[in-house]
Amino acid sequence: MVLRSGCKFGPVLVWFRLGYVVLLWLCVTHLRCARAETKTVVQKDAEFDVTYNDTVTSDNQTIYAFNHTVSRNKTEGIRVTVDVLSVGAESSPILFVVRQKQAVLSFQVPLILRGLYQRKYPYAHVGRTLCQPPTRSLTETQYFFVDVSTLSSLGTHYQLRISRVDSFTLHTDKKFSFTASPSQPQYFKYVFPDGVDTVIVKVNSEMTFPCSVMSIQDIQCPVYDLDNNVAFIGMYQTMTKTAAITVQRKDFPSNSFYVVVVVKTEDEACGGPLRFYPLRPDELIDAGNRSKTLDVVVSPAISSDVYVMGMLFCLGIFLSFYLLTFLVACVENKRMHRRREGLLNPADMSPAETASLLGKPGVTPVSPYEYGSFVDNASTLSSEAITDSIASDANYRYMERSLESVAGRSRQESLSSIEEDDYDTLADIDSDKNIVRTKKYLCVSDLARKDKRVLSKKYQIYFWNIVTIGVFYALPVIQLVITYQTVVNVTGNQDICYYNFLCAHPLGNLSAFNNILSNLGYVMLGLLFLLIVLQRDIIHSRALDRNDLNALECGIPKHFGLFYAMGTALMMEGLLSACYHVCPNYTNFQFDTSFMYMIAGLCVLKLYQKRHPDINASAYTAYACLAAVIFFSVLGVVFGKGNMVFWIVFSVLHILATMLLSTQLYYMGRWRLNSGILRRIVYVIYTDCIRQCSGPMYIDRMVLLVMGNIVNWSLAAYGLLKTPNDFASYLLAIAICNLLLYFAFYIIMKLRSGERIQCMAMVCILFTAVVWGFALFFFFQGLSTWQKTPAESREHNRDCIVLSFFDDHDIWHFLSSIAMFGSFLVLLTMDDDLDNVQRDKIFVF
Secondary structure, eight states, X not given: OHHHXXXXXXXXXXXXXXXXXXXXXXXXXXXXXXXXXXXXXXXXXXXXTOEEEEEEOTTEEEEEEEEEEEETTBOOEEEEEEEEOSTTTTSSOEEEEEEOSSOEEEEEESEEEEOGGGOEEEXXXXXXXXXXXXXXXXXXXXXXXXXXXXXXXXXXXXXXXXXXXXXOEEOBTOOEEEEEBTTBOEEEEEEOOTTOOEEEEEEEOSOOOSOEEEEEEESOSSOOOSTTTGGGSSEEEEESSEEEEEEEGGGOTTSEEEEEEEEOSOSGGGTOOOOOOOOOTTOBOOOOOOOEEEEEEEEEOOOHHHHHHHHHHHHHHHHHHHHHHHHHHHHXXXXXXXXXXXXXXXXXXXXXXXXXXXXOOOOOOSSTTTHHHHHHHHTTOOHHHHHHHHHGGGGSOOOXXXXXXXXXXXXXXXXXXXOTHHHHTOGXXXXXXXXXXXXXXXXXXXXXXSOHHHXXXXXXXXXXXXXXXXXXXXXXXXXXXXXXXXXXXXXXXXXXXXOOGGGOOOBTTBSOHHHHHXXXXXXXXXXXXXXXXXXXXXXXXXXXXXXXXXXXXXXXXXXXXXXXHHHHHHHHHHHHHHHHTTSOOGGXXXXXXXXXXXXXXXXXXXXXXXXXXXXXXXXXXXXXXXXXXXXXXXXXXXXXXXXXXXXXXXXXXXXXXXXXXXXXXXTTTOOOOSTTHHHHHHHHHIIIIIISOOOOSOHHHHHHHHHHHHHHHHHHHHHHHHOOSOHHHHHHHHHHHHHHHHHHHHHHHHHHTTOOOOHHHHHHHXXXXXXXXXXXXXXXXXXXXXXXXXXXXXXXXXXXXXXXXXOHHHHHHHHHHHHHHHHHHHHHHTTGGGTTSBGGGSBOO
């Protein structure tokens, strides 16, 4: 019965409950409307430069009405400054809304700015500059309103002040000082004067921290002037003590722009410490005093005439080397012409000239140093003495090739039909190869036994391989740096590239044209060196074609393939260095160094090839080793910073490679790396060190290799202990140190063997040494460094020093290209004194 009654009255209860809910909703709505009706809105006519102290609650809202006259020919800024004086306002902040004719600015106080890891920093004192909409009238009265409201039921006390910024417009070459903080950013307007198309905006501060940002933005509202939005538009840089941005009129249709300076909430972006805080959700952190005093000045950049002068200056320097080379070639050609005429009329020649033209020293010395006395006395011998010396050749024992057989050899055979592998093993003299190459005193003739055509073909591979490598390397590099420059231009993030911003002259889409132009010297001087080598190659080939005695059997064997490769590498270094300077940073620094490794390696190989033509490394082996070096360079740049495991592995490999190369050089390749190597090492130690103490058989080679091992072991220890951040430069230093060591050894041994250095080679050596000294001075000026943050790198920036166009690094480019060209000429001419000396009188060291 009860259940039936419940079912009977069920629908009535449902409708009753629904009506109760509707009634309750209507009551709540009525109460809210009544409360809203009781909320007080007060509008006040306000004035500039007056501080308003007031209290705001959820029940009242205050509107401040301002009006001011704006002029089309004069722009003045308006500054809104707000302070919250009540404690605990973070839970219910005050909302300020500034309503203008064409813009709205809103912010809350306390202002909450976020840092890394969602840290929150409250600021109770806020200052903002209002964006000024343009006016077309000569004068116009504009109104704006400041609405103040909050949802807090408790009263919150605040101060409001609206003031004019008299120095809102910046003037050319006039410094202006101001103070900024994270909650009080500053920005100013600059208008391009007539006749000025490019300016450089410089912001400086004596304070390193707090970290700040300088931005260039177009004249439009809103202006992005907070740490969390300053990167949304325009160009920007982080800064510690200095920042500089070059601005072009063509990028701003209104012929004016804003200079915005924002102080960041944290210093991590500028390389500063990141303070440790306990990271609790929604915890507010007191940032302390982060005010910073700065100076801003806008100066005109260089004119188009300076660009023209800079390009003409660059071309003039390097074209002068072409002119100088042409004059030297004319003088040399005239001198050789006189010598040929003297050969036809020997009665008109001096005894010394006759001796040099005969070019046939008389004896084979029994030690590598007796030859020096012959060279020293050769210039004073009379023609009769030389004749007697030539006649007495039969009394001395030395092996000489039959010149008749050499002259009768057919030189018309196609090089394409000769395979290097058919000759490289020297199968016809394999029985005495070990004997010849392990003699105590080796002559060049002992290591110049292979067919000249085969060796010429072998060394030409160096040239063709480096051309191929250069093409395949340069094309993606060019594509990548163009992408880098596009990203910089589109995003405006100038922290991507490490320029010297105080001397970075744009041209088109390039941000630092002067740093690119200064690399022209590498290309032009590399091409000049190729022309010089080509001229020598042609002369030598003609001498071989007419079976000239000196070309066939005298002097250092002439193989020009490595010289061609060196000239090509110098040109590629110029191209890739220019690509690197399109947007220099740590990710593409290998573009600037890869062919430096190539040049250092090729120079070492050329020095070794001079006296070891038969046993020099093949192009494939050499480039494979250089590829391994570049591979480690990339690994070091990416993983080497502070990674001890990488440094241990690299140092071990460095030492092992040094030991293997030392063994290869000491035994002239007459050893094998196989399973019996340890047994042979123990045997040598037992026989030469324990059973009897005997000195090294090849003393000179041992001295070089011991010095080389000391240098390389020291460099390996330095890298392991210091772990330098710039691994690419560290690796380049290893290559240069080994090259300089070998070059110094070569010069010392050359003089010690009684050989001499001709005047031209000596001039090249002295000139190159001086230029290298000045070049290194400018290199170590360090105008920027990608080992630090972009802001810290800009502290090293300096003004231009030559023609207001080139900076210190550009001078390094000029001088280093000249010094490399001079170094190549030294390698090309340093053994010209041996052109008339038979190869079995030229000693190997």
